[in-house]
Amino acid sequence: MMLMVPAMGVSNEDLLQDTLKSIGVSFFALAASFAFFWRCRKHSEPLHFHNLLCLPLGLMMYALGSMAWSHVYLGGVEAVRWFVFSLILFLGMNTLTHARITTLAWGIHLGAVLAALWAALQFWFDFKLFAQGPNPASTFVNRNFFAEYLVCTLPFSVLLLSRVSDKTSVFLLTFSLSFNVVALMMTGTRSALIGLWVLAVLLPAIALLYRKQFVSTGWRIGHGLALVALFIAAVWSLGSINTANPKLVAESGYGDALDRATTRTLSMAKSSEYSTGSFSIRALMWQATGRMIQANPVTGIGAGAWEVQAPLYQKAGSQLETDYYAHNEILQLVAEYGLVGWVFLLSLGSYLVWTAYKTWSDKTCEGQREAPLRALTLASLLVFLLVSNAGFPWRMATTGALFALSLSILAASDVRLGLGKAFLSRTIQCKQHYTLWALSATAICTGLALYTAQQAIACEAKLVQAIRTALTIAQSGHPNDPRWDKSKTEMLKLIREGIAINPHYRKLTPISADAMASWGDWENATWIWESVLESRPYIVLMQANVARGYRHAGDFAKAQAYLDRAKSLQPTAPTVIALEIELRRQSVIP
Numbered sequence: 270m271m272l273m274v275p276a277m278g279v280s281n282e283d284l285l286q287d288t289l290k291s292i293g294v295s296f297f298a299l300a301a302s303f304a305f306f307w308r309c310r311k312h313s314e315p316l317h318f319h320n321l322l323c324l325p326l327g328l329m330m331y332a333l334g335s336m337a338w339s340h341v342y343l344g345g346v347e348a349v350r351w352f353v354f355s356l357i358l359f360l361g362m363n364t365l366t367h368a369r370i371t372t373l374a375w376g377i378h379l380g381a382v383l384a385a386l387w388a389a390l391q392f393w394f395d396f397k398l399f400a401q402g403p404n405p406a407s408t409f410v411n412r413n414f415f416a417e418y419l420v421c422t423l424p425f426s427v428l429l430l431s432r433v434s435d436k437t438s439v440f441l442l443t444f445s446l447s448f449n450v451v452a453l454m455m456t457g458t459r460s461a462l463i464g465l466w467v468l469a470v471l472l473p474a475i476a477l478l479y480r481k482q483f484v485s486t487g488w489r490i491g492h493g494l495a496l497v498a499l500f501i502a503a504v505w506s507l508g509s510i511n512t513a514n515p516k517l518v519a520e521s522g523y524g525d526a527l528d529r530a531t532t533r534t535l536s537m538a539k540s541s542e543y544s545t546g547s548f549s550i551r552a553l554m555w556q557a558t559g560r561m562i563q564a565n566p567v568t569g570i571g572a573g574a575w576e577v578q579a580p581l582y583q584k585a586g587s588q589l590e591t592d593y594y595a596h597n598e599i600l601q602l603v604a605e606y607g608l609v610g611w612v613f614l615l616s617l618g619s620y621l622v623w624t625a626y627k628t629w630s631d632k633t634c635e636g637q638r639e640a641p642l643r644a645l646t647l648a649s650l651l652v653f654l655l656v657s658n659a660g661f662p663w664r665m666a667t668t669g670a671l672f673a674l675s676l677s678i679l680a681a682s683d684v685r686l687g688l689g690k691a692f693l694s695r696t697i698q699c700k701q702h703y704t705l706w707a708l709s710a711t712a713i714c715t716g717l718a719l720y721t722a723q724q725a726i727a728c729e730a731k732l733v734q735a736i737r738t739a740l741t742i743a744q745s746g747h748p749n750d751p752r753w754d755k756s757k758t759e760m761l762k763l764i765r766e767g768i769a770i771n772p773h774y775r776k777l778t779p780i781s782a783d784a785m786a787s788w789g790d791w792e793n794a795t796w797i798w799e800s801v802l803e804s805r806p807y808i809v810l811m812q813a814n815v816a817r818g819y820r821h822a823g824d825f826a827k828a829q830a831y832l833d834r835a836k837s838l839q840p841t842a843p844t845v846i847a848l849e850i851e852l853r854r855q856s857v858i859p
Contacts, residue, residue, distance in 0.1 A: 270297035276383035278408025290666035332572035339571020347572035361677020385452035416458035447503035454530035464652035569607030731767035739784035748788035
């Protein structure tokens with residue numbers, strides 16, 4: 270899973286990149302579950318349960334419960350996400366022995382190298398195999414998603430270095446690690462770059478502290494200096510190659526990875542960035558989320574419902590309707606889950622602090638043997654939580670899977686060390702009827718996953734094809750030419766079929782409606798916008814668009830009704846003011 274999922278992507282836009290990765294993570298987890306319980310069927314082995322497992326299971330139960338009073342579809346999506354997370358955590362804590370973690374580290378490192386290779390090709394040569402937005406995004410559609418994942422893998426690459434005894438392999442690993450660092454610099458993602466600076470201090474300190482636990486033998490000071498020199502030389506040489514990507518050239522000129530990383534890091538010191546840059550937009554979202562938490566401190570607003578409720582809490586005159594996440598996982602979790610979210614965060618934080626203390630203080634032979642693994646895993650979790658304050662890596666399939674695996678590594682280590690037996694972990698004997706139930710449940714979940722994956726692929730393909738056709742017609746210069754009639758008919762057919770499969774796809778569905786409105790097909794644009802409002806009723810811009818649709822259709826009563834709804838939410842929004850002026854000009858309002 271960790272080798273293939275980061276490296277694989279979609280070459281066209283008919284399927285979103287993270288949808289493919291979500292499908293991959295889900296099926297790999299279910300396959301691992303089937304293999305694990307099939308083996309338990311013949312070998313009666315104890316099952317380990319760690320109290321960490323209660324945390325995602327608690328969020329899953331809340332998500333299922335919130336479907337009764339909040340957004341049903343989004344709550345269901347969250348429940349599935351936490352189920353897969355819990356499954357990975359459970360399987361990891363029961364299978365990741367000290368030796369097997371080396372294999373896992375190879376998968377994480379090589380998966381990161383392959384993903385970094387695609388990003389480097391995109392940066393250096395404008396490689397176009399994978400559909401993407403902000404370049405270089407590798408197979409992650411957005412470079413921020415890629416950078417947030419890549420920075421979390423670096424401690425596992427160092428872990429691998431500590432476990433490889435062959436000197437040639439160690440030097441090759443060091444070069445590949447430097448390549449990953451350069452790929453991270455290419456993105457210019459500031460939260461990930463901050464994480465990189467943290468690791469630049471933390472990883473050498475861990476390596477120095479636990480150097481006696483490294484498996485390489487016969488090393489001298491010269492070998493260590495040679496590794497450091499190789500790393501610096503590789504970063505400097507690879508990082509000095511200029512980009513040939515026209516999008517990046519237009520964005521920041523013919524710079525290299527070192528220039529981009531330096532420029533983006535220094536930009537955090539500019540006051541203008543906090544008033545007009547991306548941080549200012551995030552600040553508006555965080556302020557709205559803060560008001561959301563204040564208004565719903567106990568129950569939260571419901572799992573996954575942030576994007577539905579955000580317009581109700583945005584500042585007057587600001588519009589957050591194009592955003593689907595708060596770009597701060599901590600705030601969004603508390604806003605959506607209320608007290609359950611607080612329990613999750615406080616429990617997780619307490620456990621990680623306790624784990625760090627136990628790792629530092631355990632001077633036994635077994636404790637020292639486990640210490641590098643635990644320290645490096647904690648380093649990965651630290652940068653993961655850091656980037657979680659400016660993005661949404663918990664919701665991305667690959668990064669979320671790495672989060673679950675990191676926790677499972679610590680839980681498995683606790684079991685091996687016998688830590689917290691009284692309150693953290695317990696063991697039950699895996700009886701045959703348990704395994705039969707588990708295998709049956711896995712089979713049912715696999716069938717549901719197959720059906721869901723097929724529906725998701727079909728829905729996205731239909732909606733994206735319709736969008737592509739709509740944009741082609743709109744950009745043709747003659748959208749109402751009769752030669753487009755057949756294409757419009759097929760486009761509407763695809764939209765109806767896609768909405769029938771998933772009427773909640775706010776990210777894609779409105780794009781085709783906007784294009785239709787541009788050539789005057791207000792009737793079809795209006796019903797598409799209305800289908801989105803059934804699921805996201807507080808989007809002011811879409812309410813205004815529907816009002817315009819009814820105005821063009823001559824139904825001024827409905828136009829006025831939608832204007833009133835928009836005004837009740839954002840009376841000073843420019844689109845609302847413009848719409849009211851339009852209606853006044855037609856003497857609809859006395």
